[in-house]
Amino acid sequence: MALVRIEGxxxxxxxxxxxxxxxxxxxxxxxxxxxxxATADPGITAEPKGIxxxxxxxxxxxxxxxxxxxxxxxxxxxxxxxxxxxxELADEKYARLVLQVDDPRATVALVEKxxx
Amino acid sequence: xxxxxxxxxxxxxxxxxxxVGLFGGRAYDGVSVDDLVNHLGVHRNSLYKTFxxxxxxxxxxxxxxxxxxxxxxxxxxxxxSDAAAALRLVTSADLGLLLxxxxxxAPVDEEVASEVKAALAAVDRAIADALGVPADLAAALxxxxxxxxxxxxxxxxxxxxxxxxxxxx
Numbered sequence: 001m002a003l004v005r006i007e008g009x010x011x012x013x014x015x016x017x018x019x020x021x022x023x024x025x026x027x028x029x030x031x032x033x034x035x036x037x038a039t040a041d042p043g044i045t046a047e048p049k050g051i052x053x054x055x056x057x058x059x060x061x062x063x064x065x066x067x068x069x070x071x072x073x074x075x076x077x078x079x080x081x082x083x084x085x086x087x088e089l090a091d092e093k094y095a096r097l098v099l100q101v102d103d104p105r106a107t108v109a110l111v112e113k114x115x116x
Numbered sequence: 117x118x119x120x121x122x123x124x125x126x127x128x129x130x131x132x133x134x135x136v137g138l139f140g141g142r143a144y145d146g147v148s149v150d151d152l153v154n155h156l157g158v159h160r161n162s163l164y165k166t167f168x169x170x171x172x173x174x175x176x177x178x179x180x181x182x183x184x185x186x187x188x189x190x191x192x193x194x195x196x197s198d199a200a201a202a203l204r205l206v207t208s209a210d211l212g213l214l215l216x217x218x219x220x221x222a223p224v225d226e227e228v229a230s231e232v233k234a235a236l237a238a239v240d241r242a243i244a245d246a247l248g249v250p251a252d253l254a255a256a257l258x259x260x261x262x263x264x265x266x267x268x269x270x271x272x273x274x275x276x277x278x279x280x281x282x283x284x285x
Contacts, residue, residue, distance in 0.1 A: 037169025043150035047160055070161060086149075088164045096164055109224075112171055116226060 002077050002099040004085075004107050006114045011035050011087070013099060015077055028075070028097070036088040038111035040104035045081035050074070066094075074098060087111065128166065131156040135177040136184070140213035143220050144174055175227060181213040182235050193242035199257060200278040202243050206261035207274065215266065257281075 003014040013028040050069025063076045072095035078084050085104045087097040101107040134156045138147050149170060153160050167173035189209040196202040214235060222229040236258060244254035264273050 037167075037172050039149060039164075039170040041149040041160075041170075043148060043153070044160060072161065086164060086169075088168045095161075108171075112169075112225075 001079075001083075002101055004087075004099065004101055004110065006032070006110065009033070011111065011114070013087075013097065028094075030087075030089060030092060032114055034090050034092050035111065035115060036090055037115065038108045039086045039088075040084070040108050041086045041098075042082045042084055042104075044084055044086060044098055045078055049076065063098075072096075126156075126158045126162060131158050132173070132176055132180050133184075135173055136181045136213055139174055139177050140181065140210075140216060143216050144170075145220065171225070174221070175231075178213060178217055178228060178231055182231065185210045186214060186235050186238070190238055190242045193239070193246050196243070196246045198278070199247060199281045200274070202247060202257060203261050203264065203274045203278060206239065206258065207265045207269065209265075211262075211265065215262065 001016050003016060005012050005014075007029075009032050011030045011032055013030075015026055045063065048069070049063060050067045052065055052067050063078050065076060067074045067076055073093060075094045075097045078098055078100040080100055083100045083102070083104055085099050085101050085107050087099065089096055099107075135152065138151060138155055142151075147170075149160065149163070152158070152163060152170070152173065156163070158166075163173070167176065186209075189205060189211075192205050193202055196205060214232065217228050218232045218236075222232045239258045240251060240255045243249070243257050244251050247254070247257075249257075260273075260277055264270075267273070
């Protein structure tokens with residue numbers, strides 16, 4: 001699971017628990033200026049994700065790490081699709097982050113409010 | 117035609133128009149990203165790349181609704197000769213997304229709130245100008261018209277209202 005919070009002018013994502021091993025990352029810091037928006041999107045986990053490197057992908061169990069698709073890099077950290085939130089970025093290494101959060105609605109509101 | 121900006125694999129204009137229909141028919145919370153992907157002819161990744169988020173698309177769709185559906189109402193209101201005609205125009209306009217936005221999103225989204233406020237103020241102004249009535253009376257007429265639109269003209273409320281308004285307008 002990912003913890004998403006706002007620290008000053010940054011969006012900070014902290015990967016919790018064992019998943020940080022599979023994701024090869026424990027946290028990400030993105031300037032809010034490079035965050036375009038956040039969307040609760042349970043359906044995204046059913047889509048093709050591209051090629052993983054590095055990270056872990058055991059279909060139906062865990063999707064974590066960096067995935068390459070259509071020339072884009074997407075960071076995934078999702079076990080429970082119903083709690084997936086998509087954070088769209090600009091001018092960053094990752095085109096977007098797909099994160100499992102505790103309360104998708106609250107996370108979306110937090111990010112959108114920080115951008116307003 | 118000269119292509120401007122990066123090429124897109126879908127017709128953005130058509131996608132936004134389809135989004136107006138979806139959000140106007142099912143409200144913001146009733147439309148999932150799966151619904152958008154299925155109805156807009158847009159791949160999920162393109163959707164995010166183009167609009168940033170569901171909210172980003174919603175704001176563009178709302179502005180499109182104001183330009184496509186509310187703007188023509190303002191033009192028509194300019195030719196309204198009396199309160200009855202103004203009420204008829206407002207109550208027969210396609211204001212689905214505007215009304216849902218006012219109820220569902222304006223209270224929680226400042227950008228939506230300011231679009232809704234500006235659009236309704238423009239309707240007030242159009243009525244005030246066409247009928248030559250004070251701004252507050254025009255706002256009262258807009259409010260009554262929206263209420264009639266929501267309730268489906270109960271007991272010919274529009275007729276009753278204009279009958280009593282006749283000496284004023």
